[in-house]
Amino acid sequence: MSSQIDLEDADEELVEHGWLGGILRRYKTQLLALGSVIVFGLVALAIFHLTTEVRYDDVVLALSETKYSSILLALLFTGLSFFALVFYDVNALEFIDKKLPFPHVALTAFSAYAVGNTAGFGALSAGAIRYRAYSRLGLTPEDITRVIAFVTLSFGLGLAAVGSIALLVIADEMGPLIGIDGIWLRLMAGVILSILAVLLFMGRGGREIAIGSFSLRLPDSRTWSRQFLVTAFDIAASASVLYVLLPDSSIGWPGFLAVYAIAVGLGVLSHVPAGLGVFETVIIAWLGNAVNVDAVLGSLVLYRVIYHVIPLVIAILAVAATELRRFVDHPAASSVRRIGGRLMPQLLSTFALLLGVMLIFSSVTPTPDSNLEFLSDYVPLSIIESAHFLSSLLGLVMVVAARGLGQRLDGAWWVLVCSALLALTLSLLKAIAVVEAAFLLFLIFGLVVSRRLFNRPASLFNQALTTGWLTAIAVICICAVVILFFVYRDVEYSNQLWWQFEFADEAPRGLRAVLGISILSAAIATFSLLRPATARLAPASDDAIERAVAIVEKHGVADANLVRMRDKSIMFSERGDAFIMYGKRGRSWIALFDPIGPRYALPDLVWRFVETARAAGCRAVFYQISPAMLPSCADAGLRAFKLGELAVVNLSQFELKGGKWANLRQTASRAVRDGLEFAVIEPKDVASVIDELAAVSESWLDDHNAKEKGFSLGAFDPDYVLSQPVGVLKKDGKIVAFANILVTETHEEGSVDLMRFSPDAPKGAMDFLFVQILDHLRNAGFQRFNLGMAPLSGMSKRESAPVWDRVGGTVFEHGERFYNFKGLRAFKAKFHPDWHPRYLAVSGGVSPMIALMDATFLIGGGLRGVVRK
Incomplete structure (x- = not known):
């Protein structure tokens, strides 16, 4: 890899977004982190001043005087709260019409909240836990995203509703504590409840609401009501954990519930890990006049231990139990053990x-x-x-x-x-x-107990x-x-x-x-901060290309032959029997397709790619990956978003007989009448017609006012074209169309990359060329034909579909002026393929739009190439 600093990408960002916009876009994550630290610093200063009259010995004494009955009650309410939290996931899965075994859901939800409540940031978030577990249980990234969106939205709205209802009841009691008239507090609570009521009314019957071009299908009233009860019960139970630990005071439980709800909400909005300090500051500020501050501090410490630490210990015990040998023989325990892993x-x-x-x-x-x-x-x-x-x-x-x-x-x-x-x-x-x-x-x-799970031989100290x-x-x-x-x-x-x-x-x-x-x-x-500057990746060496091609030939992924284009870098597995081909655009390292190689080598290779990209100050992106890759990507902290669908023809069922093939059969007959002849030229003979193929390619580019693409598409490079068979159409002995056929020695899959036609090729020549290539590969014993991906095809249109799917579906329906989405899908559909989803996986904190733009620019050769086609 070259050590030359890639300043070109940084300059492009500054030009495209302006100086300030480029800086904000480039360092958004760091600026948000700095903001969180500043907020926490101010909160810490506030706590220090709020506790001016408090001494450490007083806090220890208050802790020691906590009644055992209060501790037992706190443990009981903690159990009730986490029991309710499990039903967030149960309701979410029912809402998206997915059914999973309750023990798996319970273990996943309990663990997700135990981690999320305690850590509350980044790679240790509850969402990451759900991605890891539910992807193993067969849910798609869209389904998992909808589950996460459901539980997040239901908690936020439930918290707002519970806090507002409680505030209505105790506004006069709360007002003097914070210096605001009770009327204003009631008015604020009433506005919030009115907004929630409007949302509930608009979503009755699961109706869809539209705001401009954005549409959202809301849960029906029954789902709302059921989830509100779950959320209210959860918040009431968790508030009771702290309430029973506090000494007796003049503040009643309804008033404390309002204080607790606001404290939790501000803790979440602060983005400080686990709301640490923010939650405590709100509680102390509002209860300090009614309860001794030293007692409040002692209760808060005990609350953190009981509500945050103990559930985490229980979750570890539950998973550790499944790891012990004596539990493995039972089928149910073995199933839970796989999730526990x-x-x-x-x-x-x-x-x-x-x-x-x-x-x-x-x-x-x-x-x-x-x-x-x-x-x-x-x-x-x-x-x-x-x-x-x-x-x-x-x-x-x-x-x-x-x-x-x-x-x-x-x-x-x-x-x-x-x-x-x-x-x-x-x-x-x-x-x-x-x-x-x-x-x-x-x-x-x-x-x-879990030693077997930690088997990645990567260096801890080489990671930033x-x-x-x-x-x-x-x-x-x-x-x-x-x-x-x-x-x-x-x-x-x-x-x-x-x-x-x-x-x-x-x-x-x-x-x-x-x-x-x-x-x-x-x-x-x-x-960590003084890590290497982003470097321009050097293309793979000849030796690396030869090693990669040898791996490609042993595996049935025809599109992996794109490694022969020599425009991508290559990362091999530790054993050298698998590889990732990738390119770089901006701060994105973009891997193309699933890693090529034996299945056992792929998870470690994914980890290595993510870590190496991060160490270089970049983000890891996987482009056009299959569902089989999703668990490994989830383990590495990547989120997946649907890109479209891959069309794959089962060649054993391909024959131009029957009504569904009538159109293609007629096209093929007409092409024969027009004098078109099909032939497959083997690699050793392609050199004899390379000039004719180049002429056809140049005329096609000129006619379409296009330029050569790269990365996920091949360009007309003589070495690349000479490496694989070429299917040609001739008219009067002259080549008028061709396509290079991507194959491997396994004869599992065939595909086509370059498809070029002369302007004078008869109408329907493309369909005829594909029909003949499919027929040729079937006769040669190939099992399937890869027609390539239809971008943005198959996006979810169901209730509570993720925003990404909504936007993608809208672009697919109305974006014909920019790209022929529907036309490409319709062309592939002529061959009656099976449709397989393909995904974009990005590092946890990265917007998928940024990653997709980087991939698009990489394929098109920059902004000009994309605009020009």
């Missing part, structure tokens, strides 16, 4: 992230005096100081390694096992932290952290600093604190831990 890496990744955060935060909080007194009799001060400092650094290492665990890296598995074992030992040496040690032991158990993970690390560091200043706010700062080493002096210990975490975080961020 998709979920376990993400569950353990999230749990490792949590434990890393726990180690960091424990390094800036004091050790109980009784524990320190006990340790001082047996452990030297130097050991305690070292254990405290190293434990904080291990926490950050675990946070970083958690990402690799989610990607099933064996190196991340080893790093986390070793880190957890060492941290477990240090947790006992530094503070006799039994709970901390128990959690670490549980992580080790989960890692050992994504913007989402860097944002999370920044939030964690800010939290650590805020906790440090909160805990030791009564300690007067002096430079000498850094050099104090005594059993009783814990503020210096926390200062040194924060400094170590900050330095290590800065080093990790610098390493």
